[in-house]
Structures are given as structure tokens and as C-alpha cells.
Amino acid sequence: MNIRAKIFRGAVDEPIIQPKKPKRAKAHSLQSINVSRDAQRRSNDRTTDRHRLSDEWARITYNGAELKVELVNLSGGGAMVAGAFEPLLWERVDLHLGNHGTIECAVRWIREGRVGLEFAHETQLDWPSNEVATVLRHVIERSFPHVRFRESDEPQPSKADPIAEEHRDAPRHPLIWSGTLHYDFESIQVRLRNISGTGAMIETSASVPVGAEPLLELSADVSLSSTVEWAVGDQVGLRFHSPFDMKLLAQAKPKLATSGWKPPAYLDPDANFQEDRWGRLNLVELRQELEGFLKR
Numbered sequence: 150m151n152i153r154a155k156i157f158r159g160a161v162d163e164p165i166i167q168p169k170k171p172k173r174a175k176a177h178s179l180q181s182i183n184v185s186r187d188a189q190r191r192s193n194d195r196t197t198d199r200h201r202l203s204d205e206w207a208r209i210t211y212n213g214a215e216l217k218v219e220l221v222n223l224s225g226g227g228a229m230v231a232g233a234f235e236p237l238l239w240e241r242v243d244l245h246l247g248n249h250g251t252i253e254c255a256v257r258w259i260r261e262g263r264v265g266l267e268f269a270h271e272t273q274l275d276w277p278s279n280e281v282a283t284v285l286r287h288v289i290e291r292s293f294p295h296v297r298f299r300e301s302d303e304p305q306p307s308k309a310d311p312i313a314e315e316h317r318d319a320p321r322h323p324l325i326w327s328g329t330l331h332y333d334f335e336s337i338q339v340r341l342r343n344i345s346g347t348g349a350m351i352e353t354s355a356s357v358p359v360g361a362e363p364l365l366e367l368s369a370d371v372s373l374s375s376t377v378e379w380a381v382g383d384q385v386g387l388r389f390h391s392p393f394d395m396k397l398l399a400q401a402k403p404k405l406a407t408s409g410w411k412p413p414a415y416l417d418p419d420a421n422f423q424e425d426r427w428g429r430l431n432l433v434e435l436r437q438e439l440e441g442f443l444k445r
Contacts, residue, residue, distance in 0.1 A: 205381060210243040211236060221263060223382035226352075228254070228266045235259075242266055247379035249348030250386040251275075255427065268342065270406035270427065272326045275345035276395055285322055286439045287399040289432060296432045323429050324403040330355070332363035339365075339385075346395060348375070348388045357385055367401040405432070 205220040211234050218232030228244060236242060236256045244266060245251045253273060254266035274281045289296055326341040330353060339353040349365065357363060357377050365373045365387060375387040406429065430438060 202382060207381075208245040209234070210245070211240075215245075220381065223384060224352075225383065226268045226270075227257070228268070229263055230266060231263045234264075236264060244268075246350070246381055246384055247386045248388065249343070249345060250350045250379065250384065252342055252350065271322055271324055271429065272341045272403070273343035274395070274398075275343055280395060282439050284395050284398055285324075285435065287396070288324065288403065289436050289439075291399050292402045293432055296436050321427065321429050322435050323406045323431060325406050326367070326398070326401055326403045328401070329366040330357070330363050331366060332357055332361060342384065344393070344398070346389075346393050348378070348386065349373075351385050351387060352383050353385060354383055356380075363387075367398070371397045371400055 201222055202220050205223075206217055207220050207230070209216050209218050209230065209232070216232055216234050218230040218234075221229040221231055223229075223246075230244075236259070238256055238259065240256050242254045242256060242264075243251055244254050253269040255269075256264060257267045258265040274284065276284070326344070328339055328341060328351070330337045330339045330351065332355075335355070337353055337355045339351040339355075342350040342352055344350075351365070357380060359377050359380055361377045363375060363377065365375055367373070373387075373393060374390045376390070377385060378388050379386045
């Protein structure tokens with residue numbers, strides 16, 4: 150009813166000025182009141198394209214030397230860099246993004262001064278080889294019980310075999326660990342690119358600002374409080390607030406890395422991405438190598 154009708158028709162069934170609605174929360178609804186933030190979001194960063202970077206730089210280790218390179222693109226398991234170095238296809242390059250942000254890469258393509266790098270598929274464990282071997286054995290026993298060790302009467306790998314020796318020094322496993330990042334009232338699935346006793350590098354499509362203090366959950370019993378030290382593209386470096394006991398990683402069930410790999414859209418689609426020359430061991434081979442390593 151409008152105000153004219155109220156005056157001339159004498160309607161008094163409802164007031165002209167409605168009473169204000171109470172601002173307090175209703176007892177039956179937790180969503181009846183807005184909770185103010187310390188700082189409001191100025192833009193929706195989750196929809197922006199963070200693959201193409203601008204004026205971002207990183208270090209690489211190539212042939213034992215450290216070089217500064219420009220990061221052109223970074224996400225989805227690979228990177229495009231530009232710098233004063235001329236690698237060969239499939240050569241190893243270590244990319245350093247920041248603290249806890251070193252990742253092994255392989256050269257996938259080279260064109261016009263730019264180099265396409267593929268990240269190692271597996272989660273890299275930054276611990277001494279003997280400790281890594283112990284953890285991997287516990288992980289296989291816990292998560293993949295169908296894979297058995299050799300019986301004692303089965304032949305042991307020959308120490309004269311250079312490949313076996315190389316794998317004993319640095320077993321290349323096919324395991325990928327994931328976790329859940331809890332931050333800003335959200336829970337986000339993330340992939341562990343590497344992890345050590347002091348920090349980790351994760352891959353996530355969510356925007357997590359530098360200085361934030363998210364909780365990284367690896368299993369129902371393993372959660373790590375951390376601080377974001379850096380964030381570039383989809384890669385984020387975390388520093389743990391307290392030392393991480395690597396044996397706890399066995400409680401988090403990993404997945405197997407697949408032999409195939411789909412390149413990010415920004416990498417050259419004409420390059421040959423079908424080959425896999427990482428020399429990754431399967432679970433049976435890995436378990437056999439671990440047994441030989443731990444008996445040394």
C-alpha cells in the first residue's frame with residue numbers, strides 16, 4: 150500500500166515507516182550475519198591467468214653452473230625460460246624458484262632463445278639417500294602390500310652394474326604425494342612437488358599470498374602449519390613452523406606417476422612429448438633396488 154492511500158483512505162493496518170530489521174544473528178542460522186574481513190579482496194585473483202609471467206626471474210643449475218633466467222611461463226608441470234645457455238634435448242636442468250623451491254627438470258624443446266622444461270613427475274624427497282630409501286620401503290609396504298621383496302635365495306643385483314649403483318645412490322621412484330591446503334576457510338587439494346624436513350613446494354591453482362599461514366594436511370594424522378615464502382604461477386613455497394619427521398610421510402598414501410604426460414597449453418604442441426626418458430623405476434624394481442641399498 151502506498152502513502153497516498155494511507156492518508157486519504159485512513160488505512161492503518163500497517164505502518165508507513167517499516168521497523169528496522171535486527172542486525173544480530175538469528176539463533177537458528179549461522180549465515181544470518183556477515184563476518185567482516187580484516188582486508189577485503191580487491192579483485193578475483195582465482196580467475197586470472199597466472200601461466201604467462203611478467204618480469205619474473207629464477208636461477209637454474211646447468212652443467213654444474215648457476216645461471217639467471219627469465220621465467221616466461223610456469224605451471225602445469227613445466228616451465229618456459231629464456232637465458233644465456235644452450236642445453237641439449239633431454240639434458241637435466243635444476244630450476245630454483247626460492248627456498249624449498251628446487252625442482253629437477255628435463256629439456257623438452259629449444260626454440261629462438263627459449264627453452265621448454267618438463268618437471269620431474271615424482272615428488273622429490275630432499276633427504277639423505279639412506280633415509281629416503283627407508284621411507285620409500287615403508288611407503289611401499291603400507292600403500293602397496295602386493296609388491297613383495299625378493300626372497301633371500303633370489304639373486305642380488307651385481308655391484309658391477311653401473312645402473313644399479315646409480316639407482317642405489319638416488320632411487321628414482323614413481324610416487325606422487327598430494328595433500329590438502331587449509332586456508333581462508335577453504336580446503337584445496339594440492340600436489341607436492343618436493344618436501345624436506347623444513348619446507349615444501351606445492352602446486353595449486355588457488356591464490357595463496359606470500360606471508361599467509363596455511364595448514365598443509367598430508368593425512369588424517371599428519372598436518373603441518375606453515376608460512377608461504379613465495380608464490381610464482383601455480384607453484385608455492387612453504388616453510389614449516391616446526392621440523393617435519395620424514396617417517397610420517399609413510400602415513401600419506403601416494404599415487405603412481407603415469408607414463409604419459411600432457412604438456413601445458415603454453416608449451417609447443419609440435420614438440421615430441423610421447424617419449425619418457427626419466428628412467429623411472431616401477432614399484433617392483435624400486436623395491437628390489439631398495440632392498441639392495443639397505444643391505445649395503
